[in-house]
Amino acid sequence: MESNDRYRGIVALRALRAYRDEPLDDADLTAIIEAARWTGSSKNAQNWAFVVVDEEEQRRRLADCGTYTSPVRDAPVTIALVEEPGGYEFDTGRVAQNIMLAADSVGVASCPVTLHREDEAAVVLGLPDGARCRFAVALGYPAHEAAPGIRGGRKPLSELTHSNRYGE
Numbered sequence: 110m111e112s113n114d115r116y117r118g119i120v121a122l123r124a125l126r127a128y129r130d131e132p133l134d135d136a137d138l139t140a141i142i143e144a145a146r147w148t149g150s151s152k153n154a155q156n157w158a159f160v161v162v163d164e165e166e167q168r169r170r171l172a173d174c175g176t177y178t179s180p181v182r183d184a185p186v187t188i189a190l191v192e193e194p195g196g197y198e199f200d201t202g203r204v205a206q207n208i209m210l211a212a213d214s215v216g217v218a219s220c221p222v223t224l225h226r227e228d229e230a231a232v233v234l235g236l237p238d239g240a241r242c243r244f245a246v247a248l249g250y251p252a253h254e255a256a257p258g259i260r261g262g263r264k265p266l267s268e269l270t271h272s273n274r275y276g277e
């Protein structure tokens with residue numbers, strides 16, 4: 110296969126945690142949320158909601174709901190991914206990846222974040238009964254360029270792929 114920009118962008122996508130102290134451009138944010146909206150979901154149920162958190166106090170409160178949440182504290186915007194009743198974590202993962210890829214395509218850095226204390230996150234976000242939020246994506250213009258290949262390598266394909274049966 111001949112490599113192309115889209116493929117290279119997918120493979121080079123990294124979680125970035127250092128952002129410029131600058132609000133996100135409305136057009137960039139809208140493009141990112143639009144990409145989230147178009148994510149495919151099981152039975153096209155779209156059992157999700159996106160809470161855009163950009164107030165400083167609210168970002169701090171959300172960051173307090175997880176253990177490794179410095180990106181939420183530092184980024185100008187975090188999108189909290191809400192799973193509504195009947196939603197699947199798999200779908201939420203797809204939304205997160207769409208958000209990250211769309212963000213990257215408009216020059217915005219991103220980092221997925223776990224809200225380990227999701228009961229607290231539900232209170233901070235004012236979620237209705239039955240809705241939960243365990244994951245969020247922090248967004249901001251990158252403070253510096255990512256160095257693909259240097260941070261966080263990956264297991265070799267030979268360790269990950271099997272043929273027809275696990276272990277073969």
Ligand SMILES: Cc1cc2nc3c(=O)[nH]c(=O)nc-3n(C[C@H](O)[C@H](O)[C@H](O)COP(=O)(O)O)c2cc1C
Nearest residue numbers: 122123124125175177178180220221222223260261
């Ligand atoms: C489900 C999930 C949860 C994550 N939670 C956090 C988190 O709470 N804090 C954080 O800094 N990074 C978090 N990350 C980012 C991972 O640490 C990162 O993707 C991994 O180290 C690989 O880094 P790279 O993509 O930059 O190579 C999370 C990633 C995923 C997929």
